[in-house]
Amino acid sequence: MSKLVIVGTVAFDAIETPFGKTDKILGGAGTFIGLAASQFNVDASVVSIVGGDFPQEYLDLLADRNIDISGIEIVKDGKTFFWSGKYHNDMNSRDTLVTQLNVLEHFNPIVPEDYKNADVVMLGNLHPMVQMSVLKQMSKKPELVILDTMNFWMDCALVDLHEVIKHIDVITINDEEARQLTGEYSLVVAARKIHAMGPKYVVIKKGEHGALLFSNDNVFYAPALPLEEVFDPTGAGDTFAGGFAGYLAKMNDFSFKNMKKAVIYGSTLASFCVEKFGTERMIHLKKDEVHKRLNEFKQLTQFDIELT
């Protein structure tokens, strides 16, 4: 098993979907990644920042899952990052209603001493310079660095994004973002251009259509489990990334073959995340539920064919 460092927001979300709305609830990329990775009982640390308004019970919730929270800075007189959004009827698009950066505006991540030699680093969606700062603190070159990002940073911090992308092994990105980053419509061509920017592995997330994993000469397609209802998509991408990173850290095997399995684990965990608001489903998720759904994934995708 490898040590895992996760950097990402720990935050408040308020969400509105066609099925209902929430007040301020627990959210943030670091939270979703951590919860997903904790399914594998890996030795993980979440590096983040919150304000004095952040409930101790939310921090305990992470700590109770053996997630090291010593890297979560608490700014006593600051307020926690807050995001609010409203999903459209098809659940594939959303409007951001509120973004209050608060303490995140001056976030200077500090990797705990014990985790500076971590083998796996998961850089959650944040300013590319913040992501880079985490990499610079590592005392040895990690075996695997995974980066998640979004279109926002392509719009306003593209140079910094290109710089951090040079130093990573895996990027997770959605289809529209892959197209924006490369100017290519074909995801095959887009993935090739992203390889040339640095990452050996490119994971393109396609929401309800699944996820593609590219390496230089291989491609793997994990469909998403067809769901009767998507209740709240918030955190699904982060949960995917957390499952992906957590499985790889657990197995300590960074081959393409193992990365395929990591994609399946990520997709499986994400399929739970969307069933309830925010982190609710992930917090109460049991191992036997995960195993049952992995078997559903097998049924969904596996076939045996004779050549005629």
Add this chain to the structure above:
Amino acid sequence: MSKLVIVGTVAFDAIETPFGKTDKILGGAGTFIGLAASQFNVDASVVSIVGGDFPQEYLDLLADRNIDISGIEIVKDGKTFFWSGKYHNDMNSRDTLVTQLNVLEHFNPIVPEDYKNADVVMLGNLHPMVQMSVLKQMSKKPELVILDTMNFWMDCALVDLHEVIKHIDVITINDEEARQLTGEYSLVVAARKIHAMGPKYVVIKKGEHGALLFSNDNVFYAPALPLEEVFDPTGAGDTFAGGFAGYLAKMNDFSFKNMKKAVIYGSTLASFCVEKFGTERMIHLKKDEVHKRLNEFKQLTQFDIELT
């Protein structure tokens, strides 16, 4: 091996894509279905209608592949059905430029005597009453009836469409059409509603995102092979249906397990179809190319996972 009856247009297409444009070339659902099914050397008959302007060499092209063409009526003083369309830059949408029904306007399909006892019937996209007329001519109840349709018939012949749907075993339909037919956004719910209309199996085609196969208690997801370039999508859906029907007729096994394989064969053949204009790629397709791509499909989708 089962006998296979195919009904569908045999026609002229003129196609414009971002990569170029064609004059009138060979097209039509019946043509694409027949060419795909002929990969399996099944005993198939195409039932259709053409005008006196239709080149004998196009008919020979089908006959040379052991497709029975005695059910293709030639109206000497009529003109062949002609469709012209232009694809947009993303290749996922198109405008119809010209539709000349010509002889198709009075198409009264006649199933050849030798094929009235066929085990498998593939009803290509046509007016539902034409599809129904083929079913009524069968001398015994076929083992398997597969129907392809499109939104056009939902708009202007919905009652007839519902009637024919009652009498079929498998429907192939794209995602937007499944939503239109049922009024449900979730494809899982849409498939369940379509089951209730009659078909035991529902295949939902999602273009570049693959295809879903539903039966009452099973679901299978075949992704589409990620392609560097889609040259011309015309006929891809028909090629999928023809590969699906041809494989099932060849194997004479209509279980869910075998239908999964049929979906993979259909997807594989469709991935070739889009590589060139019209039928060009399908006409020159070799068996070893198909086998090679089936193996790519395996690589693309198959995984082996340990439960952690």
